[in-house]
Amino acid sequence: MNWFTSLLTSTLGRKMIMALTGLFLVLFLVIHLIGNLQLLKSDGGNAFNVYAQFMGHNPLIQTVSIGNFAFILIHAIWALLLTLHNRRSRGEVGYAVSNNSSAWMSRSMGILGTLILIFLIVHLQGFWFQMKFGNVPFVTVDGKDVKDLYTVVDAAYQNIGFVALYVFSMCALGFHLWHGFASAFQTLGLNHLKYNPIIRFVGRAYAIIVPALFAIIPIWMYLN
Amino acid sequence: MKINLKIWRQKNKDTKGSFKSYALDNVSTDMSFLEMLDVLNHDLIHKGEESVAFDHDCREGICGMCSLYINGRPHGPQQTTTCQLHMRSFKDGETIVIEPWRAKAFPVIRDLVVDRTAFDRIQQAGGYVSVNTGGVPDANEIAISKKIADEAFDSAACIGCGACVAACKNASAMLFVSAKVSQLALLPQGKPERKERVEKMVAQMDAEDFGACTNTGACEAECPKGISLTNIARMNREYFSAITTSYEIELKGGD
Ligand code: HEM
Numbered sequence: 001m002n003w004f005t006s007l008l009t010s011t012l013g014r015k016m017i018m019a020l021t022g023l024f025l026v027l028f029l030v031i032h033l034i035g036n037l038q039l040l041k042s043d044g045g046n047a048f049n050v051y052a053q054f055m056g057h058n059p060l061i062q063t064v065s066i067g068n069f070a071f072i073l074i075h076a077i078w079a080l081l082l083t084l085h086n087r088r089s090r091g092e093v094g095y096a097v098s099n100n101s102s103a104w105m106s107r108s109m110g111i112l113g114t115l116i117l118i119f120l121i122v123h124l125q126g127f128w129f130q131m132k133f134g135n136v137p138f139v140t141v142d143g144k145d146v147k148d149l150y151t152v153v154d155a156a157y158q159n160i161g162f163v164a165l166y167v168f169s170m171c172a173l174g175f176h177l178w179h180g181f182a183s184a185f186q187t188l189g190l191n192h193l194k195y196n197p198i199i200r201f202v203g204r205a206y207a208i209i210v211p212a213l214f215a216i217i218p219i220w221m222y223l224n
Numbered sequence: 225m226k227i228n229l230k231i232w233r234q235k236n237k238d239t240k241g242s243f244k245s246y247a248l249d250n251v252s253t254d255m256s257f258l259e260m261l262d263v264l265n266h267d268l269i270h271k272g273e274e275s276v277a278f279d280h281d282c283r284e285g286i287c288g289m290c291s292l293y294i295n296g297r298p299h300g301p302q303q304t305t306t307c308q309l310h311m312r313s314f315k316d317g318e319t320i321v322i323e324p325w326r327a328k329a330f331p332v333i334r335d336l337v338v339d340r341t342a343f344d345r346i347q348q349a350g351g352y353v354s355v356n357t358g359g360v361p362d363a364n365e366i367a368i369s370k371k372i373a374d375e376a377f378d379s380a381a382c383i384g385c386g387a388c389v390a391a392c393k394n395a396s397a398m399l400f401v402s403a404k405v406s407q408l409a410l411l412p413q414g415k416p417e418r419k420e421r422v423e424k425m426v427a428q429m430d431a432e433d434f435g436a437c438t439n440t441g442a443c444e445a446e447c448p449k450g451i452s453l454t455n456i457a458r459m460n461r462e463y464f465s466a467i468t469t470s471y472e473i474e475l476k477g478g479d
Pocket residue numbers: 015018019021022023025026029072075076079080083106109110112113114116117120176177179180181183184185187188437438439
């Protein structure tokens with residue numbers, strides 16, 4: 001087998017792809033969060049609309065965003081391949097009694113990921129698709145016409161069901177990353193007594209803070 | 225003490241198995257788990273029934289032959305081998321469920337005995353150093369720091385029992401393979417074949433249909449020899465650097 005194919009298809013290689021795409025998404029979420037926090041400014045959505053306009057038109061951002069979509073897809077497809085392969089490896093007959101001594105997050109990465117994927121579809125359909133192809137009205141900010149995504153978001157967040165879905169999905173994301181962040185470093189072989197505690201700490205802090213801030217936005221906008 | 229046993233019985237590889245219940249009345253708390261099974265088998269043979277097949281050899285915790293998934297955990301409630309487990313770890317009147325290791329790569333041959341030769345084939349694929357003939361080198365010629373020697377020794381403690389595979393929800397053999405890769409990768413004697421070794425052993429591990437590690441840590445928690453997840457990270461490092469920088473080698477696991 002060609003070395004590159006075996007790198008991509010071996011169990012270790014597949015895991016490497018999961019880890020690299022996962023860590024890219026971790027970075028992406030920080031950028032995304034910083035933008036979204038503009039929604040909390042009480043300026044009638046001006047700052048957010050300018051940000052959305054910038055993200056939608058800057059060529060560099062557009063290129064990265066294609067990569068981002070590709071990485072989400074690759075992460076999800078490789079997750080499916082990996083999970084199916086692992087199921088098969090377990091064999092046909094299972095244990096009658098099992099007291100598995102591992103954290104349930106680590107055992108439920110496939111399910112947590114699937115919840116995130118469902119959320120992503122709803123999320124992209126609701127905002128990204130509207131922004132690209134829907135009829136979003138224009139507003140003028142500082143003499144420039146920009147699409148008023150703020151109003152679309154604001155309207156969506158008046159729906160309690162929608163807000164609940166967001167908060168629930170952010171919990172799933174938090175659990176996914178509680179295990180996933182440190183796990184990705186382990187997978188890439190980045191395990192060292194000097195750095196393990198900091199990786200674990202940053203991972204857990206990230207897994208709490210980032211999803212929490214994402215979840216606060218719809219709650220805050222619903223209440224206002 | 226009295227105990228009830230629910231034991232997996234299966235005639236051979238191709239038949240379906242099922243649980244059968246047994247009761248033992250006179251079990252001493254000082255018996256090892258395997259001695260308790262010996263007593264059961266003694267009774268069964270006296271009654272003219274088929275005895276329960278289970279693996280064992282050294283009975284002193286060093287060979288890795290004994291297995292058994294006891295009450296939902298490999299090697300039972302203690303983090304040790306089954307031969308080193310004693311009946312005092314169980315309560316009087318307790319029902320003990322005994323199952324074989326379950327993994328596609330470890331097919332059940334009979335009752336509680338599984339075929340673990342997949343591990344042997346992984347070892348044969350690269351888990352050795354080629355020793356060329358010649359004079360014996362002087363003992364202190366190759367300097368190895370104490371830390372590294374200790375670490376290699378810790379990895380070498382793996383007895384190939386397969387509890388890691390049995391415990392893992394993915395039936396992944398990575399704790400075993402990484403221990404075997406590590407013990408040699410850490411030492412100067414293992415360096416010449418370092419890249420080829422990890423590539424071949426991982427290819428064989430995949431060919432045997434073991435699963436992929438998702439870092440749940442269930443293996444480390446059950447390993448009777450305390451092999452740590454650090455080994456898996458080391459194997460991953462070894463593998464990525466080997467596959468991206470080695471001269472192309474024939475990568476085909478098989479039997
Ligand atoms: C599209 C939906 C998603 C699915 C189906 C999915 C599924 C999975 C699965 C099955 C794993 C492997 C579990 C493991 O190896 O421990 C995994 C790992 C991971 N995921 Fe996701 N995930 C999704 C979205 C995300 C997102 C949005 C992020 C980042 C914000 C993310 C970050 C990670 C990380 C960092 C890992 C750890 C990689 C490793 O263990 O080496 N995932 N994911």
